[in-house]
Amino acid sequence: MATHATARSIRNDVAMMLRPPRRILVSDGARALRVNAGTGSGNPWDASTTPYMVKPLNATSSRLHEAVVFVGPARSGKTLALIEGCLAHTITCDPADVMVIQSTKDAAEDYSKTRISRGIRGSPELLKQLSPRAHDDNVLMKFFRSGMSLRLGWPSLSVLSGKDVKRVLMTDVDNFTGDLGIDEAFGLAMKRCQTFMSGGIVVAESSPATDYVDGQWRQSAERPHEAPPAGGIASLYNRGDRHRWYWPCMECGEYFQASPGYELFKLPLERELLERVQVDDMLTMSRRLSIVYCPHCHVGLKDRWKDAMNLRGDWVGEGQVIHRDGTIDGDVIESRTTSYYLGGVAAAFQSWESLIERYLQALKVYAKTGEEKPLKTTYNVDAALNYVPMAARSESNPTAMQDRAETWTSGSVPPGVHFLTATVDGQKNRFVVQVMGWGPGASGTLERCIVDSFSLRTSERPDGAGGFLGLEPAKYLEDWERLVPKVIQRRYPLDDGSGRTMPVRAVGIDWGGAEGHAARALEFWRSLKERGLHWRVRLVKGRGGKVDYLWKETKPDSSKRKDRNSGSRGDVPQLLINVDRMKDQVAANVAREEPGPGYYRFGDWLPTAFYEELTAETRTSKGWENLGKRRNEAFDLAVYNETLALWIKAPAINWSNPPAWAAGWDTNPDVVKGDEPPPPAPAPVRSRRPRVVPSRYLRR
Structure with a gap:
């Protein structure tokens, strides 16, 4: 019914x-x-089961x-x-x-x-x-x-x-x-x-599931709640007010972020773990490593305290600060989207031991087979972190480089530098310049030092209002004249208060770039030759792919080629560089943490952006690539400086009896008081063939 x-x-x-x-x-x-x-x-x-929700x-x-x-x-x-x-x-x-x-x-x-x-x-x-x-x-x-x-x-x-x-x-x-x-x-x-x-x-x-390829990305101190530069949910989160979960240490009571990933566990470096997971017992390792360390008192916290820490936790937005008593100060970002990011370490239904074990198991699979999918999965669903493919990662750490910076006066030559080289990268509206110092380190081997890094943006063309127009190197040959006083003839003061200065020994100028840039570079070099300033300047250009040299000096001539209009006539010397091999060398040198062959010295006045540029590229199976599309001028200019050093045979210098231009400050003729004229060009070395006397003039 x-x-x-x-x-x-x-x-x-x-x-x-x-x-x-x-x-x-x-x-x-x-x-x-x-x-x-x-x-x-x-x-x-x-x-109370998931208080963070x-x-x-x-x-x-x-x-x-x-x-x-x-x-x-x-x-x-x-x-x-x-x-x-x-x-x-x-x-x-x-x-x-x-x-x-x-x-x-x-x-x-x-x-x-x-x-x-x-x-x-x-x-x-x-x-x-x-x-x-x-x-x-x-x-x-x-x-x-x-x-x-x-x-x-x-x-x-x-x-x-x-x-x-x-x-x-x-x-x-x-x-x-x-x-x-x-x-x-x-x-x-x-x-x-x-x-x-x-x-x-x-x-x-x-849970985050999209990868990102900028292996040099690091969370900045100004934006500690920012998610990685990945698409998907991470991108939506970054649009909002960016809340992170903070909980108190059970030992000292200070609050700290339950951050995504494995950072709080203070695990060994991944390359070390890749070796250990192949021989050590997984359960024993995960049990020993599944301890969270408070960033304030550095005490190790065990998983049994997680529930109590979560019950006392709270969400803190970007721009806010949480105090020991749990009160929150500061203004959160104004946004129509409110966003929250919870690290895997705080998940109520997964123990820390399980979290670490899954990570180690995934590393073991990668170590044995090269398969990254299990590693990506555990990063995403367990640690709540976007994954960076192994090919996009780099061993270079810009933060570690900045941490070892030394103190000397900005724009001066620090002790230990015996001569200078400078390189120029031409952009659409500026010249980017890097000056590098060279000298024997404590071990008597060639070490590098960043002496100056700057950009030239204004020309000497009047704008009609009492100022000057911006640089346009590809259009105006006169804009290149800015390089003469600012780079080629520039002298840097020694950092000893003596008033003495040191010239730039060699200059390399990138002649690639925007249309018209190469032709202007060639014209500029020819103008330098007319003034006797050419001997210390070379145009430089990188070559990709498989080439059989590290670098070579050549005088290309494209005047008879209809498919090229670079302006080369066989009269301008240029340095061609195998960029992948040279970048391998530079990357290894900048990553060196202890003084010795190839070691780089940095001044504490260099901005964070410089180190990010120096480590912007990643070595892949295709060569060096800028996967994150970041600025990389510092890296390119370091490569050009290394090439200049090879060109002037700096690695072959016998530091117990160096050439005069590479001698110490007190005996170096180039180091003079004040801004004296630059040293004269060295006399050209000409090879002489044996004179052949005609037989009719020989005595019989």
């Missing part, structure tokens, strides 16, 4: 549609959800933000809270149309059957709100007595178009494989909620 609705049930259903929302925290409304309801042992969602969950009802972004490890309870907990609050407290977006259509159907349907039917308060009509309860669409609808979909234009919903809840966004990428899907989701103005909200949560 068919059952019919009674007047009472109809009246109750209509009343639910008119009932005002219950003004309670979302985290309180989420208690209507029974966790593990499908197993028959469901308990109300408990905030309370604040992000409550933010889903914020009128100040239009989006909530959460990055965290797998098995941290993020989906349970932000998707199902938010949905439970919506159903019982603030009914409104909701859309849940999964990574694929199959994933959406599976999520509906195994999580949503089970959660609703296992939670009495939610089941009571479900529409009793059978056709209102489908896999991808559900209706409730209040009139609200729940749609489940995937990142497709048809799913995310033409609908008005108050809340769009997006899960596992870094694994979206539909018609839309995460940025497009996120933008369309924002449009779906726009009708509801400040009442609408978009939630996006995921």
Whole structure:
């Protein structure tokens, strides 16, 4: 017999549609959800299990933000809270149309059957709100007595178009494989909620799954909460106010960041671990290494204290500071997106020993087979960190280089430098200059020293307003004249207060670059020859691919070639460089931490950007590549300086009896008081062939 609705049930259903929302925290409304309801042992969602989810969950009802972004490890309870907990609050407290977006259509159907349907039917308060009509309860669409609808979909234009919903809840966004990428899907989701103005909200949560190739990226002291420069959820997080989870040390009480990755464990270097995992026992290693060290008191903390630390933890936004008593000061970044990033070390459902063991197992697979997928997986889902492929990594650490910087006066020659070289990189609107000093180190071997690094940006062409126009080297030959006083004829004061100065012994100028740059470089060198300044200057150019030399001096002539118009006529000497081999040499030298052959000395006045440029490139199977598309002038100019040193035969100098121009300050004729004229050009060395006397003049 068919059952019919009674007047009472109809009246109750209509009343639910008119009932005002219950003004309670979302985290309180989420208690209507029974966790593990499908197993028959469901308990109300408990905030104390994952206390780090309370604040992000409550933010889903914020009128100040239009989006909530959460990055965290797998098995941290993020989906349970932000998707199902938010949905439970919506159903019982603030009914409104909701859309849940999964990574694929199959994933959406599976999520509906195994999580949503089970959660609703296992939670009495939610089941009571479900529409009793059978056709209102489908896999991808559900209706409730209040009139609200729940749609489940995937990142497709048809799913995310033409609908008005108050809340769009997006899960596992870094694994979206539909018609839309995460940025497009996120933008369309924002449009779906726009009708509801400040009442609408978009939630996006995921473990990071996108790689990034800038192996030299480091978190800066100015932005300690910034995520790596990867796409996907990390990019969405960086748009927001960037909250990180801080918890207190159980020993000293100071708060520190539960940062993503493995930094807090103070593990040995990865290259050392790659050797150890092949011979050591995994369980023993993981048990011994699974200790978090407080960055304040450096005491080792064990996993059994994690729950207590989480209960006392709090979210701190970019620009804020948390004190020992738990109070937070400072102003968070103003953004319409509130974002949160939880490190894998704080995940409630994974022990530290398990976290380290999975990492070591993945390293073992890589050490034996070269397969990186297990390593990428454990970085993403366990440590909650975007992965940098091994090919994109570099052993050079700009921070370590900066830490060993010495103190001497900026723009002066420090003790130990016997002669100078300078190199110039021509850009569209500037010249970038690097001056390097050379001399014997304590071991009597050739060491390097960065003496100066600067850019020339203005010409001597008047702008009509009392100033000067910007440089345009590819257009104006007169702009190159700036290099004569600023580089070629420049003298640097010694850092001893004596008033003596040292000239630049050799100058290398890059003649590649924008169209017209090469022709101007050739013209400039010819003008230097007319003035007798050419002997110390060479044009330099890198050659990629497989070449059979490290460097060579040549005088190319393209005057008879119709496919080239560089201006070469066989009269301008140029240094051609095997860039990959020379960069191998420079990279090894700058990475050297102790004085000795090839060691680089840095002044403490050099900016952080200089070290980042020096380590911007990565050695791959194709050669040296700038994978992160960062500025790399310091690296290129160091290569040119190394080539100049080879050109003037600096590595062959006998420091017990050096040539006069490489002698110490007191005996070097180039080191003079004040700005005296530069030393004269050396007399050219001409090879003489034996004179052959005609036989008729020989005595018989």
